[in-house]
Each structure stands twice: as structure tokens, then as C-alpha cells.
Amino acid sequence: MNRREPLGVAVIGTGRMGADHVRRIDRAISGARVAAVVDIDEERAEAVAAGVDGCTAHTDAAEAMASDAVDAVLIASSGPAHEEALLAAFARDLPVLCEKPLTPDAASALRVMEAEAALGRRRVQVGFMRRYDAEYVRLKALLDTGQLGRPLMLHQRHRNVASPPFFTSSMLISDSVAHEVDVTRWLLGHEIGAVTVLRPAPSSSGAPDGLRDPQFVVLETDGGALSDVEIFVNCGFGYQVQAEAVCERGTARIGDGHELVTSMAGRWGGTITQDWTERFAQAYDDEVQAWADATRRGEVTGPSVWDGYAAAAVCEAGVRALEQGGRVEVELAERPPLYA
Amino acid sequence: MNRREPLGVAVIGTGRMGADHVRRIDRAISGARVAAVVDIDEERAEAVAAGVDGCTAHTDAAEAMASDAVDAVLIASSGPAHEEALLAAFARDLPVLCEKPLTPDAASALRVMEAEAALGRRRVQVGFMRRYDAEYVRLKALLDTGQLGRPLMLHQRHRNVASPPFFTSSMLISDSVAHEVDVTRWLLGHEIGAVTVLRPAPSSSGAPDGLRDPQFVVLETDGGALSDVEIFVNCGFGYQVQAEAVCERGTARIGDGHELVTSMAGRWGGTITQDWTERFAQAYDDEVQAWADATRRGEVTGPSVWDGYAAAAVCEAGVRALEQGGRVEVELAERPPLYA
Amino acid sequence: MNRREPLGVAVIGTGRMGADHVRRIDRAISGARVAAVVDIDEERAEAVAAGVDGCTAHTDAAEAMASDAVDAVLIASSGPAHEEALLAAFARDLPVLCEKPLTPDAASALRVMEAEAALGRRRVQVGFMRRYDAEYVRLKALLDTGQLGRPLMLHQRHRNVASPPFFTSSMLISDSVAHEVDVTRWLLGHEIGAVTVLRPAPSSSGAPDGLRDPQFVVLETDGGALSDVEIFVNCGFGYQVQAEAVCERGTARIGDGHELVTSMAGRWGGTITQDWTERFAQAYDDEVQAWADATRRGEVTGPSVWDGYAAAAVCEAGVRALEQGGRVEVELAERPPLYA
């Protein structure tokens, strides 16, 4: 791989998640491009490939990985297909981003781990994407400073509006709580030693008959911390992911609509941004992305020269008002039809 | 310009803002690349160009715009230099993203407007980037639904930790309140007809002697709405940008650390995300960007196969705990040194 | 007046406000009783007096004040009647709590002031009750510490669901903003030197035709601070009273549903109660009041002995669970019919 060129990625699986990753690589991130897509549904693979410059469609993952244009692999197929794709990538020594779960069970995950260990170096990043969420990142950074002392408990809430039709009681653990399992291990730096699952009387509103929903899971870590998780996949009202770390000298909470809120030394609250580069970083990215996208389409959108002129005229009046006191009227030139 | 190729951008000015835009185009957005940079400080231009593949350095904007590699221009030089650069871009019919202010005064802005009008089509997007901020976008979208009725007043706060040394009393209007001027025009869709500036006794904490800081500006729109702005550029404690639209049937507020908060029909509060694609959209982007960046550096970072395996083992124990009740211990394989 | 006896109060005016004060003195506060009520509507006065032990009804304020049972006067009649009642109280040297406004205009207020000054000592407390509101009291206390530096601006919002039918445009100032006038003077300790009233286009939703609603009032104090007030008496959605003090080193805000929230030194937030006596002070008062009220009615309400027993049984099981680990079942005795 030539580092100067964009990374050529083969995306395995073009379902909801795979297609979203294709769009992401094509439109939202820099330095990578979708070189190939793979799906056992040939038509779907071709439809997705057609929307991306220089992208080929395949029904076989190994075939796609054999292409010179492919530098790396993103696995977004269904869980049972992961092991084979991972081993194929290992055979070609390709780096992989593999959606969670790594594989559907511990035994197959162990086989993958042994195969990677045999390569002697890491090739795989697993898609536990909460580790990249700004709120979780801030929570982790705060815990790592040690300001709050050692974490003793982690209270977590994980609520979905409704579960898909195929969802079973055990998938609340293996599909949903899987995120909190990783979050617990990552935030605390402990392995989990024991699990208890409590089952309140199921909700009769929304949840399909027979589904044990909600559940309440208690994870005990080998560092002596507790992590409790409410998982409620048919709560009906929204998608809520909340976490509170209770430490020896304070607590820190994310997911309430606010950013990170701490309770410490007699005060609750959050931090105030110190700079516009921080507050509006994303707005600048979005502005320039919107401009580049429009320009490539041959369009001009966004604030116009009229807007720039009108602001200048108002500010001039404002400066006069500042200097002379009282109310100053703004005189605008006639608006050209171009800016109507 | 071939739409399939990345947009080649000439960035005029490589000071703080220009350098940030260079980094943004190079590293954060897709579909564009920095083809040229321009600065009257030749050394600075060359230092910036050296960090970007295939980027040339120039001291003359017109020269840079003459390059075949340049499809579009981003102007981030100081305000007085904008007019000349804009006219040069018009001469070559290049699309422009021009940082605010468009030009330093209304007379020069009017000249630019006439020049663009003479071209017969829009070429310029002005850099009022608050229109791209997620909170402002939500506020605008809510106002546009008409749910809250007609906006009657806009209360705005604009606070900086400290002003730069060269800041004058009139720059609080022309540099800072300029943003609220545009926000008022954009949110309400009205032109501004009159301005009043009130000057409380200046802060003696932080603000340089003689600077009229804070100021309180009242804008009257031709639609009969009021927009008041507190501008306080030496508040000392943080960067806060807040806006509340008071409408006939409710209010909507941004900038409090919360997202958009409304007061309407007896209730205050905000909306709850309905889906993980919305809640974690940015986390997915950041995850894949981090993976692509690390991969191009030849590294593997992020959650490992061990993390994937450990999560699988805990979830298996969890499913057993769900099914059989009680506490289930987790058995983990030995951790290979690769994942230490 | 014998200090050991409850204070005998004559309440002048038994309209909505007067009747509420009668109930308050009779039922909610200690150390005072309603000795007499006065209303030009004789029937109404008698109806109110009939509900209170040992209370007499009058149509003439001076007559009521002549009663030996009357130690103090609470004036809650309409504004124009205040002056006469105040002078009558002065004649008998009775202490007065006079609802705001003191009198309807500055000239009559001046006459009252001269009459009190002639007595040589204060007899009157004016009913600016926001000075007794817990949030305002906390805001005042914080400002008085000087932690935030000198106050520079006060931003206030005053919103009512709907104005009464007799409300005129000038009453938005004299009846509603009157509160913010006092709050500004009290919080800042300044007199107000100038007033400006801005009138956005009136709301067409809710506000009666011809009423200038909302209005935006700017008060300038002789200490150089600004105090701006949004008054909006037909906002439709709720009663909101908010105030933000912007000081040299931070801001403090009340009325957002939260208690006092400050922005200072890079952080926003509030304080955490340090003790249950503070957090639950009102709950204890309400508990004992409810018990005393029920007992006087010959009833027993509230948590029962069964509740006390069940809690004891659960706690015993809990202590066993703590000591021995695992899940402990609770055995309850049969519930006697008395506690059904």
C-alpha cells in the first residue's frame, strides 16, 4: 500500500450496516475509498458498487481480497460469516475492521484469536464503536485522570424504541448488553468475573409476547467494581444510552442530553468550552464539506454575497450606534435579483 | 473540473484560520484536496504546502488560481485582502468559499456584489459557519415548521474568555456581533432596520482599559422582531454562544450544554434520539476514520480480538445466567502476550 | 401586643389575594392569627370571617384597626385603596404588610413616605415577595459574596400564560415589570436612572387585539449596570420567571427548572445539598403539619404501623443478605384488616 494514496477498502456485507459503512467511507471520511464490496446477494452488491467510483462487486470475500486495489477489509456481514472472512484476511495479511460481535460465540472467537496470535501481530480492530463516541471518550479521560478516585460502580441504561422481529430474550444479552460489557471492561480496565441477570415482570406494552424485556444485568469485575445494566429494548419512547461512573470521590454521568456531568466536591455540572475552535469544530467541517459537495455538483449554496453585504451594513450602523449612542437606522442598497 | 476527481482547492491565507482549513480539507472532509496554498509570507506558505501531498505554494493568489490543479478557492486571508482575491476568482470563474467578513465595510462589499451580479450567477459562499452548526440547524428547522408560531424576539449571548490584544470597542460589533447579525437575518428571514448599542459600565476584571466590554446590542428587524445580543469578550470563564427564540406559542433555546430545549404547551425539554444511527453517527465516522488513519500508518489500534473474545465469553455467561437464574462465573482463556 | 400571644392581624381586602393571605395566616404560618377581615363587600367579608376562629368581619378598615384584637395590618385591597388604609394604620401606630404596588403612582407613594417619615420609624413592609423566594435569595447571597465580581447586566424573562381581560399595554410595565424593577434595585443595590421600552410586533396568538405584548424593557442603573426585561403576558405555554446576572467573572441564573446555575472558571452547574436537614426540610415541615391537621380532625393518615413493620422485615432480610451473600426471601406476617 502506498500511504499517499487513499486506502482501498473491501466492505464485506452490504446490508444496513455494510451499506452505511460504504457511504461513510465514500462521503464522510478522508484518506480511504471503497475499492470493492462483497455480498452473497449479487444484485445488492452490484447496486451498491454502482454508486461508488472505481468500486467492484463480488459474491466471494476471498476473491475481493485478492484484488490489487484492496488494502484493507471492513467486515459487516452477519456474525456467523465473520470467522471465515477474518481467516481469509489473515491469509492475505490484510488489516481488518470487524463489526461486533467478533464472532457469535466464545469458542469461535478463541479460534480467531489463536489465528491472529499465530501471525505474531495484530491485524484486527473490533467494532466496539462506543469507544469512539465523544461522551464516552470524555468519561474515560476523566476517569483516567484519577480526579474522582477509583471507580466503584457503573450504572448503565440501554433503551431502544422497539426490538426487531427476530429478537430473542438471550439477544438482549448477546447483542445489546454486549456493548455495556465492552464499555465496562474498557472504562474500568478490569475483566468481568461473574454475571447475574434479573428479570422483572415483562412489559406488556410493545414487547412481543414471551420476550423477557426488560432485563437487569449485574456484572462483577475482577477489580471489585460492580456494573449494572438496564436493558430495555421495547421502551417505546426513544433510544437512550446512559452511563454513570460512581467513584470514591465523585460521579460522572453521560447520556442525559447534557454532555458529561459530574458531581464532585459539593457541585454538579459540566465544563464550558474555552474556544470557538472547540465549540464549532464540527460546524466548520460541515461547512467546508457542504461547499465542496455543492461545488462538485456545479452549485453555489450557503450564505451569499448579499448576506455578507447586509451584515457589513448592519455592523457599520452598529459601530455608529456604539459611538454616538441612541438608535441608528440601517440603509441597504437594493437587492439584486440574483440574491432574491 | 471532473466531478469524479477530488476538488482541487487553493487556500488563500495560511494563518490560524487558513492553516486550519488546510488541515480540514486534507484530513477531515471527503472529495476535496488542497492543490495550492497562498501567503504573502513565502516561508509559511511553503511550510504548509510541504505537509500536503501534491500541494504547491504561492505568494500571489492570481498565480495560484491560474493552476490547472485548482478548481475552487477558499479565502482565509485578512479582511482587507478579500476584495482583490474575490475579483481574481471571478476573473477565472472559480467558485469561492470566503471567510467572514466578506470585506471590511459595506462599500467594498457592495462592489463585490456588483461584480458577482455582473457574472450573472453566484460564485461565492460566505463563511457564516453558524448556519452549519447542528444546534443552530435544529433551531432553524424548528422555527421553520411554524409549530412555535412567529418569532417575536431573539435573545443572544456571545461570550469569549478574553479578547486578543488588538481588539477595539468597535470590533465587538464588527467582528463578534457580526455573527449574531447573520444569525438574526438567517433565522428570522428579515433584514435588520435599526441598531441600538447600550454600554454598561465596563468590566474591570480582564478587559483592557478603555475597551467598552461588555456591550448590549438591540437589532430591530423589518418584520417587527427584536434581537438582543450580549457581547462580552473578556468574560474570563469560557466561550458561550446561546440563543433563545421567543415565539408566539413557545420558546426554543440552544447553547446551554443541552441540545435544543423548548418551552411549549406547559412543558420544557428536548427530544430523545430514536435510533442508534442518529445517536452514534459521529462515533461511527470517527471509528472508521481512526481505523483508516492507523492502517495507512501501518498500525492496528482500537479494540482487539481479545476484547471481542472477552465480550463473547461474558455474554455467553450472561445468557446462562438469564436462563438458569443466579450468578454465573465467567471463565476466560489465558490472555496471549500479543494482547497484553 | 403581648409577644407570647399570636399576632392578631387585620386583613384588608378579601379578594383573591386577600383570601389567600387569610388562609396562609390561618393554616400555613405560625405565631399569627386572623383577628379581623375587611371588605367593602360585606357578604364576602363575613363569609371569609366565618371560616376562621375568633375573626370579625368589617366593611371599614379604621373600625377593624380599632379592635383590641388587632396588632397588625395586612393590606391586600386594590391599589387605589392602599393610601387611606396605610394612613389609618399610621394613625394607630400599627405595623403593616402592604401588597405591591404600595400605591398606584409615585405622587401618592411619596405622600405615604412622608407620612411614615413623620412617624420617625418604619411601620411598613411592602409586598415585594420575590425577595423571599428561595432562588432569588440564593442569587442575592451569591452576588453579595463578590465571588463573581461586580454585576454588569441582568437578563430577565417574565412570562404569563394569559393576561386578565382588563390588562392594558401600560400595565405590562406598572403591574408586571414592577417586580423586575424591584428585583433589579434589590439585587444590585442601585437606583434606576433611565428606562427604554422596545415594542416588537405583537403576538397574534393569544394576546387581545391592541395589547402591546410582548415588550422589551431596558433599565439603566445609576451604578452603570443594565437590566433588560422581556415581559410577555400572553405567551400561552406557562408561567416563567427567569433571571441571569452577568458579572465580571461569571454568571448566575435562576428560573430554568434547575435551582441556581452558575457559569464560572470554565464550569457550569450548581451546588449539591450537603445534608438531609437541608434537602428534606420542607418535607419534614409538611409531614408534621399533615399529622397535626389530621389529628385535629380526629383522623390518622400517612404511613402505618404495617408500613413500619414491613420495612423492618425487609431490612432484616437485607442485613442477612449482606452478611451471607445471595438472595434472601422476605417472610411477612399476615396483614391485619386494619391495614388493608
Place this chain on the structure above:
Amino acid sequence: MNRREPLGVAVIGTGRMGADHVRRIDRAISGARVAAVVDIDEERAEAVAAGVDGCTAHTDAAEAMASDAVDAVLIASSGPAHEEALLAAFARDLPVLCEKPLTPDAASALRVMEAEAALGRRRVQVGFMRRYDAEYVRLKALLDTGQLGRPLMLHQRHRNVASPPFFTSSMLISDSVAHEVDVTRWLLGHEIGAVTVLRPAPSSSGAPDGLRDPQFVVLETDGGALSDVEIFVNCGFGYQVQAEAVCERGTARIGDGHELVTSMAGRWGGTITQDWTERFAQAYDDEVQAWADATRRGEVTGPSVWDGYAAAAVCEAGVRALEQGGRVEVELAERPPLYA
């Protein structure tokens, strides 16, 4: 007891809690007075009695209850003394408010219950005062409307700054979680069928050696709901009592500094007061109480006639500003020395 007279209360126990109740009955609530106090520490009883008009001091509870002046009993002695005092009150058929715990264990509580049941009517209210806290009352009221559907889980947090020296690991359950036990039973209307206590590694910051602090308690109700409680009596940073009820169609949370916050139908938030009588009810009570207290002391405090006059003068200027536009200066009379 004559209902027209204040209720004569004997307060048993004059420690911190008892003394606070004496003050409460004497100064904060209406319709009751402290007729007698009882403490085995004679000096303390006499010191407390000396501060209250017409209050006698006793070392024997039964003796105090024999007084004609005593209509009711408030038991605030230590837990082990409750049973005897309750039985003495039963013997005289006196109504009782008994601080929690009713008695120290389930067996003695059962004896008290049998004794009351034998009387054939309720005489005792147990001091679970959270049932009188405004936030809990609102939460209970909301759950009782059924809007949120059936409660499935209750998440509770109970944090103290520091535990007293005599506190033991089991007192975290029997003294502290006792409140959440009652709250769970009261809010849900279920009995509790099983208890599990989980013990994270103790905090090493603040908590005395050997104290199991924090603990995490899971209560299972006979209605199939779960109630989990974090109890952390040496958290160091504040006193926090929080509860979230997770129901079939939404959640409701108290104790976050906000009032009741719900998540329901895609929105989080709270209600807005509709009226000043609701928003400022307590301020009015406090105002009139402060006035009555000052008046009985022969003082006049609070807003003065000068304040009333100044407000009138400003409002008059404001009405002129409204009518004629622009800025109107306020002319004040000279301030008499009385109001300096």
C-alpha cells in the same frame, strides 16, 4: 381535645431530631404547640422546654402523656425506646407520630402492630417523611395516573457525605436503605419478596476501615418489579437522593437538581408552572412568616416604603417610555434618612 385550640404535643426525645421537631412545631407549622418534652437527660429536657411558652419538661414519657395539656405524641427518641412509648400512648389512646424506624426489628414491630390492631383503629403515623417530599409526591402522582404504564424497575441512589462514627455495615441497610424500602413499597404499592445485597470493593476514600461502603441492594417486589438501590454513605461530595421509575411507556426521574424529569414519547423534560400562585407559594408563606416574626419582635424589616416609591417612579417613567418611545430618565425625590 378541642379542635379549635392548637394541638398539644408531647415530644419524646430531645436529641437532634427531637429538638428539630420542637422547633418545627413551635415556629414553622400552624395549629399545634409543644405542650411537653421528655428526655431521660433532665437538663436537656428542661433547656428545651424553657425555650417554648407553656411547655413542661419530663423524664418519663407516661407522666408527660398523663398531662391534660397533651393531645398527641411525637416519638423522636432512639429506636429501642419506641416500643414502650408507643404502648404508653396506646394505653391513653393518644395519636402518635413515630420517627422511623418504628422499632429496631421486625419482632418488636409485630408486637406494636398487634397492640394497635387490638385497639381497633389506627393511632400511629410512622415517620417515613419522603412520602411528604414534593418531588416524591409528584413522582407518585405521575405513576398513579397510569400515563407511563406499569412500573417495571426503580433505580435509586442514596449518597451521604460521611457516615457518623457509630455506623456499621448493616446500618447501611437498616438505617439508610430503610427509606428506599418504604419508597419502593409506597410508589409501587407492592410488598417486597426478596433482597440481594452486592458489595463492590469498599471505597478507600473517606469510609472507615472495615465498613462495607458502598453497597448495591436489589429488592424484588411481589408485583414483579425490581428496585435497585446504591447506598454510599461516605461519598464525600454531597447528599444525593435520586430515583428513576422505569415504566412500560416512559421513565420519570427525581433528585437531579431539576424537578421531576420524564422521558416519554420521544421527549425528555419537565412541566412548566402555569401560575404564580404555584411558582411562588412558598415565597408568599415565607414573606408573611418573616413579617409576623419581625412584628412580634417589634421590628420592621423587608422592602420599605422607599422601595415601593422608587418602583412606582420607575414604572411611571417606563409607561412614558412605552408611550412616547426612546429613553426616559427617572426623577427620584430625595431619600429620607429613615430609609438610608
